[in-house]
Amino acid sequence: MNEIKISPPLHEGKKTLAEQAYESIREAILTLHLEPGQDIYESELANMLNMSRTPIREAVRLLAMEDLIEILPQRGMKVTHISESKVEETRFVREVLEIGALRKVVEHWDEDKPVYQVLHRELQLNLETQWQAQAEEDFAAFLRADEVFHRQLLHASGNMTLISIVTKMRYHLNRVRMLTLNELKNTEELIREHGELLAAIQSGDTAAATDILTQHLRRLKVDIDAVKQQYPSYFSG
Amino acid sequence: MNEIKISPPLHEGKKTLAEQAYESIREAILTLHLEPGQDIYESELANMLNMSRTPIREAVRLLAMEDLIEILPQRGMKVTHISESKVEETRFVREVLEIGALRKVVEHWDEDKPVYQVLHRELQLNLETQWQAQAEEDFAAFLRADEVFHRQLLHASGNMTLISIVTKMRYHLNRVRMLTLNELKNTEELIREHGELLAAIQSGDTAAATDILTQHLRRLKVDIDAVKQQYPSYFSG
DNA sequence: GCTTCTTGACTTGCATGCAAGTATACAATA
DNA sequence: TATTGTATACTTGCATGCAAGTCAAGAAGC
Structure with missing residues (x-):
């Protein structure tokens, strides 16, 4: 009578070489250790x-599908240049999706529900x-917190598919952002907006929030x- | 003095085995020849x-990233079940993106520009x-035309990244739609809406169009x- | 000098073989 | 009978070798 189901080992730790390769290479591209x-x-x-070429190939194919790597048949590969239009395209997609998710969150918001109380406190x-x-003036720390802020908000929408797409859009935006790392100039404004956003959500004002x-x-x-x-050599078109 | 650049053979015909595998398998999944x-x-x-397992593996990895295949380490793979929540998630993403694209199109719409005249005529x-x-009562033909209609509209937004995401979302929606293939019941309504949409765009009424x-x-x-x-066995959760 | 050809040093594309993980049937045991 | 152990017939994960495409430099021909 196996009524109690033992949850599987959840071998989270065991990553295949291909997975490791994927993550390492992606990270190298996003941090510009592999230059555009x-x-x-x-x-x-x-x-x-x-490792051998096999797991690398698998990883690289995935990265190509995300437009982070360009494959030149029989000739090699290169890290995709940063393209102004691609950045604008991804920015637009992200905007539209994040607004959509936000609208959903605000519409479902209920001050009395513990979930939202917790979320509010966390934010x-x-x-x-x-x-x-x-x-x-720790810009890296700000960037991390900023990312968490937006992620938590998205998470509240409960749409994992949407989240994973936004994450991928961020890849392309982050490469640009990486290059402006030292420019702290408008962080203050950004943070203030985060605050205003949170207030608008709390008060249920969809229009203001969006x-x-x-x-x-x-x-x-x-x-x-x-x-x-x-950095002209990093760009194309 | 090579001023004229000969465009490369554009070896569109030459697809690698891995690419062929990707397309074949994807098509088989979407048409339910490979069942959920x-x-x-x-x-x-x-x-x-x-072909050998190598190109298959590459194809399968890509399909796994699109959530069409599930990989069970050392055990095999299976076509992902249709999940009600996944369908709703992708539907939402598609809605948000397609509305976003539409808004852009309407805002840029200009009756006097040939591009838009052509588009209008095509639609x-x-x-x-x-x-x-x-x-x-040729439902398949309607589906094809419907797909073209929406694609043309998206195309007018000029955002290729957005288009490719919407296409991928459609994969998940189409599997469900495939199962309702014989149900012609509300096509008439759908087509009428297409017409109304086109009219709203033409008259520049963003709110009505969206x-x-x-x-x-x-x-x-x-x-x-x-x-x-x-078809209970096709579904999960 | 200016083409055209040949060669060779690269690259990826793919097939194959082996190692290692997983499920299952069945014998051994309490 | 119910449980445990074990052999085995699968599976994927990965390394490796070879075929074939691509580019560039230099030889050959005009």
């Missing part, structure tokens, strides 16, 4: 990661972290020209 | 497609095809319960 436009080769990556805590990072978030997400539009001039 | 929940094996697919032509298909499309896309919500009862 750089030529890369299966055997080279295989050596670096101490407020996160906000404090953001202010602190700003005070200490307006704020739209505005917020469009800030990314500005800097790209400056960055392009500073 | 069915066990599949690398060697089996390799035999069916007359109207497509509409006639839809009516004809409906009259002949309302109609929202309504239109939400029709998919209805039938799923009936289908689930008819």
Whole structure:
């Protein structure tokens, strides 16, 4: 009478080589350790990661599908250049999806439900972290907190498919953001907007919330020209 | 003085085995020739497609990333079950993205520009095809025309990234739709909505256009319960 | 000098073989 | 009978070898 089901080992720790390769290479691309436009080769990556070409190939195919790597048949591969239009496309997709998720969250928001109380507290805590990072001029810490803030909000929508798409869109945006890492100039404004957003959600004002978030997400539009001039070889088109 | 650049052979015809495998397997899943929940094996697919396991593996990895296949380490793979929540998630993502694209199109719409005149004519032509298909009760033909209608509209937004995501969301929706293939009941309504949508776009009425499309896309919500009862083994959760 | 051809040093594409993990049937045991 | 152990017939994970495509440099021909 096996009434008690033992949950499987959940072998989270055991990652295949292909999975490791995928994550390592993706991370290298996002942190610009593999530079946009750089030529890369299966055997080279295989050596670096101490494995054979087979798992590398699998990883690289996935990255190609995410437009992070370009495959040149029989010739090699290269890290995709940052494309201004691709960045704008992904920014738009992210905006639309994140607004959609937000609208859903606000519509379902109920101050009395513990779930939302917890979420509200977490977001407020996160906000404090953001202010602190700003005070200490720790831009990396701010970026992390910012990411968590948006992720928590998305998570509340309960739509995992949407979340995973937004995450992938972020890849392309983050490469640009990486290049502006030292520019702290408008973090204060960003954090203030996070606060206003939270207030709007709490008060159930859908229109205000979506307006704020739209505005917020469009800030990314500005800097790209400056960055392009500073690192022309990273860009295409 | 090679001023004229000869465009590369554009070896569109030359597809790698891995690409062929990807397309074949995906098509088999979407047409339900590979049934939801069915066990599949690398060697089996390799035999069916007359190639070795290597290109199959690459194809399968991509399909797994699109949630069309589930990989069970060291045990095999299976076609993912149709999940009610996954369908709703993808439906929502599609709705949000398609509305976003539509809004953009309407805002840029300009009756005097040839591009939009052409588009308008094409959409109207497509509409006639839809009516004809409906009259002949050729549901497959209607589905094709419907797909083209929406694709043309999306295409006008110019956002390729968005289009490719919507396409992938459609995969999951189409499997359900496939099961309701014989149900012609509300095509007439759907086509009428297409017409209304086109009129709203032409007259530049963003609010009306988005309302109609929202309504239109939400029709998919209805039938799923009936289908689930008819084909319980295809569903999970 | 300017083409055209040949060669060779690369690359990826794919087939194959072996190692290792997993489920199942069945014998051994309490 | 119910439980445990074990052999075995699967599966995928990965390394490796070879075929074939691509590019670039230099030889050959004009």
